[in-house]
Amino acid sequence: MKWLWLGVAAAAGLAAGCGAASSGGNTAPPADAVKVNVEASNWKWTIDKTTFKVGQPIDFRVRATEGAHGFSIAGTNINQTVAQGQDPVDVVWKPDKPGTYTIQCDVYCGTGHGSMQTQITVTP
Numbered sequence: 037m038k039w040l041w042l043g044v045a046a047a048a049g050l051a052a053g054c055g056a057a058s059s060g061g062n063t064a065p066p067a068d069a070v071k072v073n074v075e076a077s078n079w080k081w082t083i084d085k086t087t088f089k090v091g092q093p094i095d096f097r098v099r100a101t102e103g104a105h106g107f108s109i110a111g112t113n114i115n116q117t118v119a120q121g122q123d124p125v126d127v128v129w130k131p132d133k134p135g136t137y138t139i140q141c142d143v144y145c146g147t148g149h150g151s152m153q154t155q156i157t158v159t160p
C-alpha cells in the first residue's frame with residue numbers, strides 16, 4: 037500500500053524532496069508556505085487553519101501534546117508520526133486538487149483512535 041501511494045505521489049509530481057516520502061517531515065519548507073500549527077492529543081486534532089488553496093504549499097507544524105500519533109492525510113503520501121515531548125515537525129504538502137481531505141491518525145493511540153479525524157478544505 038505504501039509503495040502504491042509513493043508511486044502515485046511521484047507520478048503527480050508531489051514528492052516534496054529527497055527522502056521526504058519515506059521518512060516524512062523536516063524537509064525545508066518553501067519560503068511561501070502557509071504555516072499552520074497542528075496539535076495532536078487524545079483524541080483530536082487542533083488545527084489553526086482548515087481552508088487552503090490549490091498550489092499553495094502548506095507547512096504543517098505538527099506536534100503531540102499527549103501520546104504519540106500519526107498525522108496523515110487520506111489519499112496522499114503525507115504520514116508523519118509525532119510523539120509528546122518531541123519538537124514540532126514540519127510536514128509540507130502542496131495540494132494539487134480541490135476538495136475535502138480527511139486528516140486522520142495513523143498510529144494506534146487508544147480507544148479514541150478510530151474517531152481521531154478532522155477535515156480540511158482545498159479550494160480552486
Ligand SMILES: [Cu+2]
Pocket residue numbers: 105106141142143144145146148149150152
Ligand atoms: Cu491514533
